[in-house]
Amino acid sequence: MNLRKLLCIGFVATTMGALTACGGAEETAEVAAPVAEVTEVAAPVSAETEEPVRDLGGLVVTIASWADVVEPEEKNSAQEEALWEYRHEMMEKHNFQFEELALGTWDGILELMSTSSLAGEPAAEVFRMQANFNVSAKNSGLAYDLSTLDSIDLSEPKWSSTLNELMSDGDSIYGLAKFGRPSGVLYFNKRILEDAGIDPDSIYDMQANKTWTWDAFMDISEKVTQDIDNDGLNDIYALPMQSGNFVRAAMFSNGGSYLTIDEEGNYQYNLMSPESYEAFEWAADYWQTDYDVYPSHWNGHKEMFTSGKTAFFLGDEWEIVTLTQDKMTDDWGMVAFPLGPKGKNYVGLYNDAAWVIPNVYTKEEAEDIAFALDIWVNPAPGYDGPDDWMSEYYPLYRDARAVEETLAMLRQPENAEPLLASFLAQNVKINQAFDDVYWNKTTPMEGLEAQKPIWEAELEKYNK
Numbered sequence: 001m002n003l004r005k006l007l008c009i010g011f012v013a014t015t016m017g018a019l020t021a022c023g024g025a026e027e028t029a030e031v032a033a034p035v036a037e038v039t040e041v042a043a044p045v046s047a048e049t050e051e052p053v054r055d056l057g058g059l060v061v062t063i064a065s066w067a068d069v070v071e072p073e074e075k076n077s078a079q080e081e082a083l084w085e086y087r088h089e090m091m092e093k094h095n096f097q098f099e100e101l102a103l104g105t106w107d108g109i110l111e112l113m114s115t116s117s118l119a120g121e122p123a124a125e126v127f128r129m130q131a132n133f134n135v136s137a138k139n140s141g142l143a144y145d146l147s148t149l150d151s152i153d154l155s156e157p158k159w160s161s162t163l164n165e166l167m168s169d170g171d172s173i174y175g176l177a178k179f180g181r182p183s184g185v186l187y188f189n190k191r192i193l194e195d196a197g198i199d200p201d202s203i204y205d206m207q208a209n210k211t212w213t214w215d216a217f218m219d220i221s222e223k224v225t226q227d228i229d230n231d232g233l234n235d236i237y238a239l240p241m242q243s244g245n246f247v248r249a250a251m252f253s254n255g256g257s258y259l260t261i262d263e264e265g266n267y268q269y270n271l272m273s274p275e276s277y278e279a280f281e282w283a284a285d286y287w288q289t290d291y292d293v294y295p296s297h298w299n300g301h302k303e304m305f306t307s308g309k310t311a312f313f314l315g316d317e318w319e320i321v322t323l324t325q326d327k328m329t330d331d332w333g334m335v336a337f338p339l340g341p342k343g344k345n346y347v348g349l350y351n352d353a354a355w356v357i358p359n360v361y362t363k364e365e366a367e368d369i370a371f372a373l374d375i376w377v378n379p380a381p382g383y384d385g386p387d388d389w390m391s392e393y394y395p396l397y398r399d400a401r402a403v404e405e406t407l408a409m410l411r412q413p414e415n416a417e418p419l420l421a422s423f424l425a426q427n428v429k430i431n432q433a434f435d436d437v438y439w440n441k442t443t444p445m446e447g448l449e450a451q452k453p454i455w456e457a458e459l460e461k462y463n464k
Contacts, residue, residue, distance in 0.1 A: 054371065056096035061372045063355065064109055064124035069100035079392060082380035090375045096368075098376050106130045110137055117142050117358040125369045127358070131351040134175060135423035135462065138167050143174035144357040144366050151371035152176075157386075158377060162350040162418035169265060175354030178377050182348025182410045183316040183419075184249040186338075187323070190331040190398075192236060192311040196223045200333055204401045207335050207346065214250070214282055217338040221291040224311040234290060239312045240301040241292040243283075243438035244431030249314060250279040252347040254340025258421035258430070259459075266463040267420070269455045271433070271448050275342045280444045282340070284437050317348075317407065320396045334402040336410060348410030351419040428458050 063069075075081040091097060103123055104112045110133045116123040129137045137143055146152060154164055160177045167175035190200040198220060206212035221238035228235040239246075251257065256276030260268045270276055286292065293310065295301055305313035306328040314337070323332060336346035357369055378384070383391065393403045409415055421430055433447030442450070 054094055056094050056368050056372060059096045059368055059372065061096060061098050061126065061369055061376075062103075062124040063100040063126045063128055064103040064112060065100050065128040066102055066104060066106040066109065066130070067100075068102045077392070079380060079383050082382060086378070086380045087376065094372070094375070096372050098372055100128070107133070109133070110140070113137070113356065113358060114140060114142060117360050120360065122358045122360055125357065125361075126373060127356045129175065129354045129356055131353055131419070131422050132425050133423070134163075134166055134354045137354060137356050138169065138174045139462065142358055142360075144359040144361065145172045145174060146176060146357070146370065147171055147173045148363070149367055149370045151367045152374045158379070160350060160352050161413050162416045163352045163354055166418045166420065167354055175356045177352040177354050179411060180350050180352035181317040182350055182407075182416070184245070184252065184337050184347065184349045185315065185317050185334055185406070185410070186249075186336065187305065187313040187315065187319075187332050187334050189305065189308065189311050190333060192224055192308065192330070193220075196220075196226070196311075198223060201401070203335050204333065204405060208405065210339060212335060212346075213339050214253075214341070218286070218291075220311075221286075221289070225289075225291045234293070236308070237293040237304075237310045238291040239293075239314065240304040240310050241287070241294050241438070242301055242314065243287075243434045245314055246286075247280055247283045247431075247434045248349070249337040249347075250283050250340060251276050252349060252417055253337045253343045254279040254282075255342045255344060256340075257417070258419075261420070267459045269452055269459065271455075272452070275340075277444065277448070278342065279340055280434070280437070280448070283434070284444050287438055317410075320393075331398045333399055334397070335406050336415075345415050346409060347417050348415055349417055349419045351422050423462070424455070424458055428455060 071084055072080070075084065087098070101124075103109075107130060109127050109129055112123050113127040127137075146154060154173060154176060158178060160179045163175065163177045163180075164173055167173055188200065188203060193200045193203075203212060203220075206216055224236060225234055225238050226236045227233060248258075251271075254275045256273055256279050257270050258276075260270045260273075262268055271280070293304065295304055302313055302315065302319065302322070304310045306323065308330055317334070320334075336348065339346060355373065357366055361369065379388065382388075387408075390403050390408070393407065394400065397403055424430060433442075433444075433451045436442045436447045437444055
């Protein structure tokens with residue numbers, strides 16, 4: 001019993017004894033008021049108004065993936081320490097466990113979900129799809145419609161808006177992911193720019209006022225490309241060339257894309273749209289200069305950048321973890337790919353791996369799984385402010401502007417684009433036309449016309 005209530009009962013008993021001894025009506029009227037006042041204070045009991053803790057009954061939520069994700073024995077930061085403390089606290093509070101296990105290969109998770117779910121015994125509560133299989137998972141008829149669940153709010157900024165768009169069919173959503181890391185970003189070597197008389201911060205400034213354009217990039221490419229020893233061969237180039245990545249970045253920066261989705265939800269070939277084709281032609285013009293170089297071995301692009309042979313490197317944002325001081329002594333920065341004449345916003349391309357819950361679970365079971373997953377991806381308390389995500393990135397970069405300006409911008413919905421064509425990669429050589437033009441085998445229009453029936457035949461399968 002509540003201690004305060006015990007005191008009140010004792011006080012009432014003592015008072016009643018006094019009233020019996022006195023026996024006078026007048027005295028009773030005088031002492032009755034305090035008794036009523038004490039009883040009123042004792043009425044609220046906080047335990048009765050607390051919302052009950054949601055008990056998941058010892059549920060073990062397993063994510064089937066192609067790599068184990070385990071708690072590190074030594075945490076790299078106070079933020080990471082706080083994150084795992086929070087996760088353990090939540091698991092104890094809500095009575096559940098969470099794990100991510102390598103239960104298949106990157107290209108075998110969809111098959112694992114299909115076979116095990118159809119057998120009535122799903123191998124996991126959640127399946128992580130490699131990006132190339134996201135659309136197939138959505139169209140499989142085996143994914144739970146997450147929009148029907150109350151335990152998860154897909155409009156929260158922690159969830160990838162581009163993945164939501166990709167995994168949507170009307171109002172239904174069949175997969176989700178944390179906001180990922182963009183591709184198609186442009187790294188630059190500050191020393192090489194300075195040696196060419198260019199202030200590295202001027203690129204950030206141009207990006208901020210939207211004068212970081214194709215023309216500006218072409219101008220800087222000319223300035224940094226140099227034959228230092230006058231032997232007739234360039235010693236420093238603007239860019240190590242990967243033709244497919246270069247055209248892709250140019251295309252999206254100009255408002256183009258590989259594919260579009262019509263009103264009925266069907267995918268359409270879009271490489272010959274005015275925006276896409278203009279980007280392809282501009283890339284072909286760039287290749288006619290001597291500003292770019294093809295590495296001597298197939299994966300030497302980043303090596304040319306880190307060794308100071310090129311001023312720029314077009315890559316994925318996650319590659320910052322490989323641009324460490326021991327790998328690249330020169331300082332570097334990072335901006336978006338320059339803006340095309342028809343582009344409205346700088347673009348970061350996202351190709352996140354989707355988490356999919358099989359639809360074999362009851363709504364109650366799916367709600368519990370979603371509730372646990374939602375908790376698991378929460379940031380640690382104290383690191384959940386709108387800009388707190390930056391703290392884990394600062395140590396990986398050489399300057400704050402790359403984080404606070406470039407990366408922050410590319411995370412905004414208007415700057416984030418899903419890479420819709422990734423699901424075609426299993427059966428279509430997406431870069432074939434670009435490679436053929438780069439090696440002077442064909443013209444841009446001829447290359448696209450040759451690839452169009454191949455793309456459309458594959459798209460017809462998905463549209464059905």
